[in-house]
Amino acid sequence: MVEQADGEIPAEAAARRPHEGRPTIRDVARLARVSVGTVSKALNHNGSLRQETRERVISAARDLGFRPNDLAQSLHRGQTFTVGLISTDSFGRFTIPIMEGLEECLTDSRISVFMCNATDDPEREAQHVESLLSKRVDGIVVTARRADRRSQLRVPVPGVPILYVFSQSDDPDACCLIPDDEAGAVLAVDHLARLGRKRIAHVTGPERFEAVRLRRDGYRKTLASHGLTEPEGFYLPGVWSEGWGREAVAQLFRGRVPPPDAISCGNDQIARGVCDALRERGIVVPDAVSVVGFDNWEIIAEATRPPLTTVDMNLVELGRAAGSHLIRLIAGEPLRGLRRLPCSLVVRDSCGARLGRVTA
């Protein structure tokens, strides 16, 4: 259903060079009747110049629509003000907000981002690294799937700053930024405990995820810190799905032991399944059972009945932090090691209290 045909394709469709003939610093110099050195000074606000000369140059540059050629500048300076973003995972739901924060932060520092996707293809990753090195990027950010500690990015040029976000390298000296999963779980369970809940269950994802193990630790430590015990069978690792949430409710309410009065879930999908299953059993959320999710994935959290109180990993903020870390790395600061950034609790209606947003 093409609404307009293309024009005829000329036999000799010459590759365009859209920037050919664009005004250079020489053109500006000529028009302003000064030397190129003077133009450079005037435009970069360094060196001393007569006010009149400076203005003449500036207006000449404006008249010509002059834009300095970053390629030439970078070639000279040895710095490009560009960085690469390599995503080992494809651009997923977690990477997006991170990219957004990262891009925002870097743009503020006039740094451009090359976007590279290497979905689990080491060859493509290597190809991207090569390309970035040829483009002389000032640094590289790596985002990956969370599950596993990825092997170090192979960068065959020493000294190029590398930052891992939402991902860890097996090199202990690498600079890595990830959310503080344990503290996030503490936030959630603590919220439930403060609400007076005593029998708190934890329904979560597969234990091969480090995040699952850390959140479980947070769950247990918080129970302990409130003097609560973990009833037998109340810690339920499984899979990341609504179906598992519903299944877990069936298990928890089988009736052999008193059921939970609160359920902390490993993610929002599980929490949604939990809420649906509870409602279908006639158990009122949050009156009879409080439910808290993890991720604050709005499409899920807000559509759940009732809307989910859930832990937000502040991924946009994580992205911004990544940006500023990278900038410091580029500036020569020797940042290294793993760093965990705080989560927040977003309070909606699934726990029975409105407290606003809580940050660790």
Next chain:
Amino acid sequence: MVEQADGEIPAEAAARRPHEGRPTIRDVARLARVSVGTVSKALNHNGSLRQETRERVISAARDLGFRPNDLAQSLHRGQTFTVGLISTDSFGRFTIPIMEGLEECLTDSRISVFMCNATDDPEREAQHVESLLSKRVDGIVVTARRADRRSQLRVPVPGVPILYVFSQSDDPDACCLIPDDEAGAVLAVDHLARLGRKRIAHVTGPERFEAVRLRRDGYRKTLASHGLTEPEGFYLPGVWSEGWGREAVAQLFRGRVPPPDAISCGNDQIARGVCDALRERGIVVPDAVSVVGFDNWEIIAEATRPPLTTVDMNLVELGRAAGSHLIRLIAGEPLRGLRRLPCSLVVRDSCGARLGRVTA
């Protein structure tokens, strides 16, 4: 919860120039005992050279870990093999798969992508365009929110190829790529009609979206082509939410007229709400009522009970098409006008038939 402190920050954290001192073509020439011109020839496989010389150069380059400096190459050639991707909307659920396809296609052609996000901020957009022009990109891709025809991207340099994806410019000559919404709706409704459904309703989003109007047209035309009528009150524009889907079911089953035996929904969220509401009324999907969604947003479509049969806009493919269109534009082909790409129907369980994937 920092797991490792940073090293001390040296008072003079010198900005790194990680590429300083990297081998240049001169170094290769020196090592291979030839001239730079010869090295260039050898490495770029043009001109004629003695086999032995060529090999000597190549191995010298490898020994030194030589990577040609793209900045210098581009400066010379007037082409950078980079393009900009400007997202007017932030990186959303629709833009992601598009970016993925685009990046994939361009990477295959050794083109790098600058990622720019200008969430509805014209000033930031202008700033990004300036930056891209300074970087001498070979072309620019614009993705935007769907709702409205966006105003033309202001690019103050003539001749830079611009392509709009999942977005339209108000310039009728601009090259735009978007999904064929009408044909997508036809696919959905036709599927229902072929299943023998006679009373087909359409529950959809706000009419200010062109997509809503186009899908409505597809719905109506398909009814007509099957000799079906549109019962009074069976076309229900509203909002893009599960809540609206549930509400619409309440309206459709108020009992004044015979209810629908099929519901075509404007997106998957609505469809999910519809399915939930039907189930809660004891109406079995798909036995009593068939439901079809739109978007194939897997997190919704697969979690719905039953999993949704839904229209897929093939956004990754759209992204790839964008890449190849941009390449042709850069090559000088005068592509212009709006072009709509086909949708597919992904068959799951919500209609009562398994046919596999259907493409328009």
Next chain:
DNA sequence: GTGAAAGCGCTAACAA
């Protein structure tokens, strides 16, 4: 305060 010129790393035209 301003101009001249070297050089960033590479390509391509021309010479040898």
Next chain:
DNA sequence: TTGTTAGCGCTTTCAC
């Protein structure tokens, strides 16, 4: 077949 050299557009000494 190989070497020499003039740029690409800019910054930055160093003279004047």
